[in-house]
Amino acid sequence: MQELKHIAICGNIGCGKTTLSQKLARHYGWEALLESVEDNPYLRDFYGDMPRWAFHVQIYFLTSRFKQVAKIRASKKVTVQDRTIYEDAYIFAANLHRSGFMSDRDYACYLDIFHSMIAFVQPPDLLVYLKADIPKLVRQIEKRGRDYEYAIRLDYLKNLNTHYETWIQHYKPGRLLVIDVNELDFVERIEDFSFIVNKIDLELNSLFNV
Numbered sequence: 454m455q456e457l458k459h460i461a462i463c464g465n466i467g468c469g470k471t472t473l474s475q476k477l478a479r480h481y482g483w484e485a486l487l488e489s490v491e492d493n494p495y496l497r498d499f500y501g502d503m504p505r506w507a508f509h510v511q512i513y514f515l516t517s518r519f520k521q522v523a524k525i526r527a528s529k530k531v532t533v534q535d536r537t538i539y540e541d542a543y544i545f546a547a548n549l550h551r552s553g554f555m556s557d558r559d560y561a562c563y564l565d566i567f568h569s570m571i572a573f574v575q576p577p578d579l580l581v582y583l584k585a586d587i588p589k590l591v592r593q594i595e596k597r598g599r600d601y602e603y604a605i606r607l608d609y610l611k612n613l614n615t616h617y618e619t620w621i622q623h624y625k626p627g628r629l630l631v632i633d634v635n636e637l638d639f640v641e642r643i644e645d646f647s648f649i650v651n652k653i654d655l656e657l658n659s660l661f662n663v
C-alpha cells in the first residue's frame with residue numbers, strides 16, 4: 454500500500470484553504486505548508502495594476518510553489534499544502550492570459566518555464582478541492598480585510614471559478630476529493646469540521662497506511 458506524504462488543498466481566493474490546512478495539520482499532526490502573502494513582493498502591486506505585474510507575480514508564485522513541492526518530497530513528515538502549482542498555471546496564469554492581462558509572448562514564456570518544471574513535480578497523494586460560489590468567497594475575502602484585496606473584481610473571481618470547474622472536471626494526476634463548502638463553517642461549527650475530516654478519513658483509509 455502507498456505511503457501518505459502529500460495532501461493539497463485547492464480552491465478559489467477566500468474559499469478557506471489556509472484555515473482548513475492549519476486545522477487539518479493540528480488534527481492529524483501533519484506539517485502545514487502555507488502560502489505567505491506578507492513576503493510576496495508583487496501581490497499588492499499586482500492587484501493595483503494587473504497588466505503591468507501579471508508576468509512578475511506569476512513567475513514569483515511558480516518559483517515559490519516549485520520550491521514547496523521539492524520541500525514536501527524531501528520531508529519525512531506528511532505535509533498539507535495550501536494551493537498547488539497546477540492552480541498557478543491552469544487557473545491564475547491561464548485566466549490572466551485569457552482576460553488580456555498577460556500578453557501572448559509572456560504567456561508562452563511562462564508556459565515554457567512551467568512545462569520544464571512540471572516534469573519534476575509529483576502530484577499530491579490526495580487533492581481536496583473546496584468548491585465555493587461567489588457570494589461565499591466575497592464574504593470571506595471581506596471578513597479577512599486585506600486592503601489590497603478590495604481591488605478584486607467580481608468578474609475576476611467568476612472567471613477564476615470557471616477555470617477551476619474546468620480544471621477539476623479534467624483533473625487526472627491523482628486522487629481527488631471535492632467538498633462543497635458553501636453551507637459549511639468549519640471554523641465555528643465543530644460538526645462541519647468533523648464532516649470534512651470524515652470524508653478525508655474515508656479517502657485515506659482506502660488508499661494509505663494511516
Ligand SMILES: Nc1ncnc2c1ncn2[C@@H]1O[C@H](COP(=O)(O)OP(=O)(O)OP(=O)(O)O)[C@@H](O)[C@H]1O
Nearest residue numbers: 465466467468469470471472488490511514541545
Ligand atoms: N498564481 C497566482 N496568481 C495570482 N494571485 C495569486 C496566485 N496564487 C495566489 N494568489 C493570491 O495570493 C493571495 C493568497 O492568499 P491566501 O494564501 O490567503 O489564499 P487565498 O487563495 O486567498 O485564500 P484562502 O486561504 O482563504 O482559501 C490571494 O490574494 C490569491 O489570490
